[in-house]
Amino acid sequence: MKLFTVGPVEMFDDQMNIGGQQVPYFRNDEFSKVVFDCKNNLKKLINAGEKDDVIFLTASGTAAMEATVINCFTPEDKVLIINGGTFGQRFVDICQIHRIPFVEIKLCENETLTQRHLDNIDKNGLTGLLVNIHETSTGQLYNIEMLSQYCDKNGLIFVVDAISSMFADSFDFSKYNVDAVIVSSQKALALAPGLAIVVVSQQMIEKRINVIDSHSMYLDFKEHLKNGLRGQTPFTPAVRLIYELQNRLQYLSSIGMEQQVKNTETIALDFRNKLTNIGLKYPCYPLSNAETVVLFPQLNADVVGNHLKDDYGYIINPNGGDKAKKMFRVAHIGNHTLEDNDLLIDAIKEIMNNK
Numbered sequence: 461m462k463l464f465t466v467g468p469v470e471m472f473d474d475q476m477n478i479g480g481q482q483v484p485y486f487r488n489d490e491f492s493k494v495v496f497d498c499k500n501n502l503k504k505l506i507n508a509g510e511k512d513d514v515i516f517l518t519a520s521g522t523a524a525m526e527a528t529v530i531n532c533f534t535p536e537d538k539v540l541i542i543n544g545g546t547f548g549q550r551f552v553d554i555c556q557i558h559r560i561p562f563v564e565i566k567l568c569e570n571e572t573l574t575q576r577h578l579d580n581i582d583k584n585g586l587t588g589l590l591v592n593i594h595e596t597s598t599g600q601l602y603n604i605e606m607l608s609q610y611c612d613k614n615g616l617i618f619v620v621d622a623i624s625s626m627f628a629d630s631f632d633f634s635k636y637n638v639d640a641v642i643v644s645s646q647k648a649l650a651l652a653p654g655l656a657i658v659v660v661s662q663q664m665i666e667k668r669i670n671v672i673d674s675h676s677m678y679l680d681f682k683e684h685l686k687n688g689l690r691g692q693t694p695f696t697p698a699v700r701l702i703y704e705l706q707n708r709l710q711y712l713s714s715i716g717m718e719q720q721v722k723n724t725e726t727i728a729l730d731f732r733n734k735l736t737n738i739g740l741k742y743p744c745y746p747l748s749n750a751e752t753v754v755l756f757p758q759l760n761a762d763v764v765g766n767h768l769k770d771d772y773g774y775i776i777n778p779n780g781g782d783k784a785k786k787m788f789r790v791a792h793i794g795n796h797t798l799e800d801n802d803l804l805i806d807a808i809k810e811i812m813n814n815k
C-alpha cells in the first residue's frame with residue numbers, strides 16, 4: 461500500500477523506527493533538550509526571530525487553529541477570513557463559536573484570490589487576517605506576499621495556517637511579518653498525527669497572548685509559553701511525536717528549506733506534466749507543491765480512485781460531496797519519488813483504458 465494522501469502522508473523509515481520504540485519519561489533535562497532542539501531548528505528553517513516562540517500542542521491541526529483564535533483575538537476584534545474552501549470555512553466556524561466578529565472573502569469554484577478581492581473589503585475596524593495559505597480542499601496556494609503587504613498596510617495581525625503548505629512551498633516568518641503560523645505533524649512533516657505547532661511573533665506574545673484571557677485551560681498559550689522556557693509543556697505532550705519531529709527537523713535543517721521546497725516542487729511539476737500527457741487536467745489557479753487536484757471530465761474520479769485502492773494499493777485523497785465524481789487529490793509531500801509518479805500515472809491510465 462502506498463499513500464498519496466495529504467495527511468497522514470507516506471512516512472519515512474526514521475519516523476517509523478522511532479514509532480516502534482519505548483516512549484521515554486519526559487519531565488527531565490534530557491527531554492527538554494529535545495524540545496529546545498526542535499524549537500531552534502524549526503525557527504531557523506522558517507526564519508523566525510530570536511524572541512519569537514514555539515508552542516507544541518498535543519492535538520490535531522484544527523485545535524491549533526482554534527487555540528490561535530482564542531488566544532490572539534477577542535470579541536472586540538474584527539478579522540478578515542479568506543474562505544476558499546473547507547479549511548477557510550473552518551476559521552469561519554471557529555470565529556462564530558467564539559463570537560469573534562469577522563468578514564470573509566468567499567471564493568467561488570476556480571476563482572483565484574487577487575488584490576481586487578482585498579481592495580473591495582471595508583477595512584473599517586479590521587484588526588486581523590486569517591488565511592489557510594494552501595487551501596487544501598482545492599489545492600489553491602494564495603499569494604503570501606500580497607496578503608502580507610495588505611496586513612502591513614492596514615496594521616492587521618497576520619495568522620497563517622500553513623498546515624499543508626509548510627516545507628512544500630517557500631515560507632519566511634520574518635520576511636512576511638507573520639504573527640502566528642500553524643503547522644501540524646501529519647502533513648509535510650510526515651510524522652504520525654497528533655502534534656500541532658504554532659510559532660508566534662514577539663509582538664503577538666506581548667500585545668495579544670499576554671493580555672488576552674483565552675477562557676481555556678488546555679489551550680492557554682500563556683501556560684505553554686511559560687513551560688516552554690524550560691523546554692517543557694504544561695501537560696503530557698505527544699512524547700514520541702516530538703522525537704519523530706526532532707529527527708525530521710534535523711534532516712530538513714541538513715538540506716535546508718530551499719532544497720526541501722525544490723524537491724517537492726520537482727515531484728509536483730513532474731506529476732502535472734505526466735498527467736497532461738495522459739490527457740487529464742488540473743485547475744489553472746496557482747497551486748501548492750503539496751498536492752495536485754486531478755480533474756475527471758467524465759465524472760468518474762470516485763470510480764478511478766476506488767480502483768487505485770482495490771487493484772493497486774494506491775490511496776489518493778477523495779473529495780467529498782458534489783466534487784466526489786469531479787476530482788481527487790494526489791499529494792506530493794511525504795516519502796515520494798519521481799518513480800512513484802510513474803507508478804500512479806500508469807495505474808490511472810490503465811484504469812481509464814479498461815473502462
Ligand SMILES: *Cc1c(COP(=O)(O)O)cnc(C)c1O
Binds near residue numbers: 521
Ligand atoms: C489538514 C489541515 C488542517 C487540520 O486538520 P486536522 O484534521 O485537524 O489535523 C487545517 N488546515 C489545513 C489547511 C489543513 O490542510
